[in-house]
Amino acid sequence: MTHLKSACELGLRPSAHILALKKPNSNWSEWDHKFAVAFSRLNSEMCDKCGNAIWLCRNPDSAIRFEVDTYVCYADKELSKRRKERQKKKKDLKDGEYEFVRAVPDSGVSELPTRDDYYDYIANQAKA
Numbered sequence: 001m002t003h004l005k006s007a008c009e010l011g012l013r014p015s016a017h018i019l020a021l022k023k024p025n026s027n028w029s030e031w032d033h034k035f036a037v038a039f040s041r042l043n044s045e046m047c048d049k050c051g052n053a054i055w056l057c058r059n060p061d062s063a064i065r066f067e068v069d070t071y072v073c074y075a076d077k078e079l080s081k082r083r084k085e086r087q088k089k090k091k092d093l094k095d096g097e098y099e100f101v102r103a104v105p106d107s108g109v110s111e112l113p114t115r116d117d118y119y120d121y122i123a124n125q126a127k128a
């Protein structure tokens with residue numbers, strides 16, 4: 001999905017972008033157009049409130065049920081903590097200064113976990 005999105009945003013032939021083919025700007029096939037139309041339709045039918053497909057989230061059919069879940073963004077949590085500390089000290093950022101957060105290995109760890117590590121963790125959580 002992300003490859004299709006980036007292909008469409010960059011105006012590249014979706015099949016060439018997804019499959020890493022040469023000449024991504026060459027003539028679009030029928031399938032490239034179908035991919036682009038499908039992506040466009042998917043985007044236009046995604047709810048801007050909840051991110052679900054509108055044919056589900058705006059459908060009054062009682063056969064549809066929604067579950068609410070939560071997640072934690074630890075980077076945002078750390079940034080929020082820093083902002084609260086700064087507010088307590090009444091210390092604003094300097095003019096033109098921006099705050100950002102990045103992931104770094106914790107002390108005693110040499111590398112950050114990989115994407116695969118994260119998805120393995122999620123898969124194991126789902127099994128538990």
Ligand SMILES: [Zn+2]
Nearest residue numbers: 047049050057
């Ligand atoms: Zn919605």
